Each structure stands twice: as structure tokens, then as C-alpha cells.
Amino acid sequence: MQALLAEHAWDYAAALGAVQKFIAGHLGDPEAILVLDETAELKKGRMTVGVARQHAGITGQVENCQTVVNCAYVTGRGHALYDFRLYLPQEWCEDEVRRARAQVPADVEFATKTELGTQMITGAIGRGVRFGWAAADEVYGRSAKLRQACEDAGKGYMLAVSRDFRVRLHSQRGKMRADVAGRGVPELGDPLVRQRVQGAPRLRLGVAGDGLAR
Numbered sequence: 001m002q003a004l005l006a007e008h009a010w011d012y013a014a015a016l017g018a019v020q021k022f023i024a025g026h027l028g029d030p031e032a033i034l035v036l037d038e039t040a041e042l043k044k045g046r047m048t049v050g051v052a053r054q055h056a057g058i059t060g061q062v063e064n065c066q067t068v069v070n071c072a073y074v075t076g077r078g079h080a081l082y083d084f085r086l087y088l089p090q091e092w093c094e095d096e097v098r099r100a101r102a103q104v105p106a107d108v109e110f111a112t113k114t115e116l117g118t119q120m121i122t123g124a125i126g127r128g129v130r131f132g133w134a135a136a137d138e139v140y141g142r143s144a145k146l147r148q149a150c151e152d153a154g155k156g157y158m159l160a161v162s163r164d165f166r167v168r169l170h171s172q173r174g175k176m177r178a179d180v181a182g183r184g185v186p187e188l189g190d191p192l193v194r195q196r197v198q199g200a201p202r203l204r205l206g207v208a209g210d211g212l213a214r
Contacts, residue, residue, distance in 0.1 A: 016083070020129075023082055028130045029075040034082070036117040036136035037072070040065040049102040052089040069113050071120040073131070083123070085116035114143040121146060125153045138162050 004010070040056035042065045049066075056063040066086065073082040092098060093110040111119070117140045124131065134150050134157045141147075141159030150157040161167075163179035 020082060023073050023080045024129060027073060027075050027078055027080060029077070030130045030132055031075070032131040033074040033133040033135050034121060034124060034129075034131050035072045035074055036069065036120070036134070036140050038067055038069045038087070038113055038139070040067050047098075047102065049104060050086050050088050050092060052091060054089060067113070069116040069120070071117070071124070073129075082129075083120045085111075085120065087111075087113055087116060114140050114146065118143060118146040118149060122149050125149065125155070132156055133158065135159065138165075141165075 038057060040054075040058050040063065042056065042058070042063055043051045044064070045051070046064075051064060051066050053062055053064050054067060055061070056065045056067075069085045069087055070081055071083040073080050088104065088108060088110065090110050092104070093108075098104075117136060121134055132155060134146070134155060136146075136159050138160040141161040142165065147157060147159065161178050163177065165178040166175040167178050167181050168175045
């Protein structure tokens with residue numbers, strides 16, 4: 001494997017495309033969920049591409065590490081890693097010497113983790129990947145562009161937001177904190193609520209780019 005990665009020329013985009021076709025052929029489901037999350041790989045040195053002192057979810061602390069934003073394809077029959085993007089910190093993007101030494105392509109520019117996640121979701125939409133929902137934590141939930149991309153494509157989304165995030169539940173009312181708005185949402189664990197929603201059309205609830213909860 002090390003020889004393949006370090007000594008041979010191969011097209012990573014073509015390899016990833018082949019894996020994605022395999023996943024779509026075996027797990028493809030119109031109700032699949034694309035789940036965004038990030039992982040950190042702890043490192044000792046400074047030369048591995050993208051390595052920097054940054055938050056590492058595996059320890060909950062600031063560490064010397066790489067960060068990769070992942071997109072998983074999840075269905076009732078199974079799940080698989082569908083796409084990924086390496087997060088390149090601002091300090092790397094501005095350091096021409098380190099970029100050249102690590103052979104970072106010249107067209108790679110700084111992008112936030114949220115922007116990388118949005119690229120993967122919009123890319124899947126553009127390729128006609130079958131899925132019905134997107135899910136992610138609050139790092140991605142606060143992105144209006146990601147929410148709007150899902151809305152425009154008719155996809156549902158379940159994106160966490162911080163408790164002080166401001167939402168509007170009705171176009172004629174002002175915004176309120178998300179934790180306050182959440183108190184008015186009935187829980188599906190309530191037997192009466194379960195009885196009312198059985199057989200009802202699916203409701204997609206989310207905060208759209210215009211600030212409305214839908």
C-alpha cells in the first residue's frame with residue numbers, strides 16, 4: 001500500500017468515483033442519509049500535509065493533527081464512507097514553501113470545514129446521487145448555504161445548531177433562540193404524538209436559508 005501511494009502514479013479522483021459507484025449500486029436508497037463529520041489524525045511533526053495545532057474531536061483538545069471532513073452514506077441496510085475532503089488550515093494555504101514540499105496542487109485554496117461539507121453535499125446532488133436527507137452537527141448546521149442547498153434540491157435535513165442560534169418559526173413572527181423554539185416541538189416518544197403522525201406525510205423540519213424553520 002505504501003508503494004502504491006508513494007511511488008506510483010494513479011488517479012485518486014477516478015478511484016474515488018469507482019468506490020462511489022459501488023456504494024450507490026449496493027446501498028443506493030432514495031431515503032439514504034448523507035452524514036457530515038470530521039475526524040482528526042494525531043501527528044508528531046510538521047511536514048504532513050495539513051498538519052497544524054487545531055481542535056481534535058478524538059481528544060476534545062487542541063492537538064497537532066490533520067483534520068478530514070467525511071461524508072458517509074447511511075441506509076437501513078448499511079453504511080459506507082462516500083466522500084472526504086482534507087482540511088487545509090489557513091497557515092498552510094499561505095505558506096508556499098510547505099505547499100511545494102508537500103506537493104499541494106496550486107488550485108487548492110482555503111476552505112472552512114463547513115464549506116468542504118457543503119461541497120460534498122452539493123456535489124452529490126449534482127451527480128444525481130439518491131438520498132433524501134443530510135445530517136450533521138452544529139459546525140455545519142450554522143451554514144445557511146448548506147441548508148439552502150438542501151432546500152433547493154428538495155432534500156430534508158437534520159442539522160444541529162447551538163442553543164443560542166436564532167430561528168424564526170413563522171414569517172410573521174420575530175426570531176427566537178433555538179432552545180426556546182425547541183420547547184414547543186412535541187416529542188415523538190409521546191404515544192398521542194405517535195398516533196397522530198402514523199400514516200401522515202413526512203414532515204421535513206429545518207431552518208432554511210431565509211431563517212424559517214420548515
